[in-house]
């Protein structure tokens with residue numbers, strides 16, 4: 001494969017040529033996710049011809065040094081492997097632009113550089129600005145893009161912005177950031193990225209529900225008893241992550257965005273069409289319908305937070321959270337959270353949606369399980385075996401992406417004995433190829449102007465409204481007190497308080 005722009009591999013019409021400018025280009029996200037995603041799009045023949053990539057960052061570097069650093073990581077993480085010849089073509093598209101984020105002159109120079117690239121390309125001035133810097137620079141970048149006129153769509157060309165997470169730390173800061181973004185770019189040109197929406201299996205939730213006639217008639221409180229969303233990670237605070245994490249915590253880091261997005265896809269009504277607003281109108285209604293845990297008592301009753309203590313993960317001994325690098329030894333930041341959500345709509349009345357997320361759990365796995373009510377227990381109640389649990393539909397987001405359905409079957413033999421069995425669909429075996437990385441799909445969608453898999457302003461703000469109440473409940477439970485922080489041994493499945501949360505409803509966590 002010497003030509004990365006293979007026409008024969010194109011699976012949908014390619015977006016127009018554009019220049020992608022990445023702010024924060026020396027960071028981990030650029031090296032581990034964004035550049036490998038663009039490189040893999042090139043390999044798959046999906047990248048528009050004439051794309052240029054400019055890395056904007058503060059450190060002084062030449063194009064060569066920048067490219068070498070990118071290559072090193074690409075070798076390590078690229079989904080389709082690393083091919084020197086293809087990389088050689090690919091890296092010719094990549095340049096480095098040194099500037100402070102607050103330096104107006106750096107943006108004027110950037111504008112000149114972009115004009116020169118456009119002229120070389122034959123006049124098409126489409127620009128995609130990707131803000132992946134540290135969040136404290138988001139405002140600066142946006143304001144300077146505006147001052148340099150780079151936010152304007154000119155001569156039939158477009159100018160769009162992708163904003164990385166964290167999109168604020170609470171409702172007030174998210175609203176402020178939304179103001180700044182919307183004063184700079186129109187909402188239709190704003191792409192708030194949530195990489196979980198780009199995951200293949202997350203995209204498949206709508207297909208599963210609305211392209212198969214058998215699920216939707218049962219998809220309500222009459223037939224569904226509970227839903228669980230689990231996101232387990234075995235990693236802790238490697239690579240100095242503690243500095244960021246200790247100010248964030250599991251609830252803000254993953255529940256506000258990724259896991260509430262998954263919940264909204266499971267609980268939403270069918271959209272009237274598949275347009276970005278059609279889908280997002282329905283998703284936001286779900287988030288808006290979440291019952292608010294708006295007092296310390298309600299938080300205590302419905303939310304469990306915890307930290308890991310020293311233990312063993314994958315056979316290696318690991319330190320407790322408070323001993324981690326760059327973490328306050330008296331930290332009250334949760335590394336684990338379990339919560340009970342109630343979606344107060346006609347469809348979901350009385351059905352608990354449980355979410356749990358934790359670092360330093362036994363393994364990495366994200367899944368959604370939909371637990372159906374058991375069949376009337378009149379025929380087989382005297383029959384040995386497990387029949388009373390009901391069917392469970394499991395959507396495995398990662399790893400081993402797929403869907404399985406647990407049902408009860410007769411054990412072959414001359415007597416009537418029952419046992420649960422699994423009908424299983426694996427992406428890897430059914431389609432014979434790996435799924436693209438979430439960032440591949442999302443970068444391409446932003447180039448193509450499709451915002452369906454990006455969060456809209458109101459979704460982000462509604463999610464923060466829900467999260468803020470919980471944060472307030474924890475940190476301000478009266479007279480400066482903090483609500484309790486549970487503890488669990490690293491490498492176990494979380495604190496017993498999380499089990500008790502479900503036991504109150506007569507439920508228990510699914511074993512992964």
Ligand code: BG6
Pocket residue numbers: 165195233253254366
């Ligand atoms: C990020 C969080 O958004 O998502 C991390 O900041 C988390 O803490 C990561 O580890 C998980 O993403 P994935 O795709 O590996 O599940």
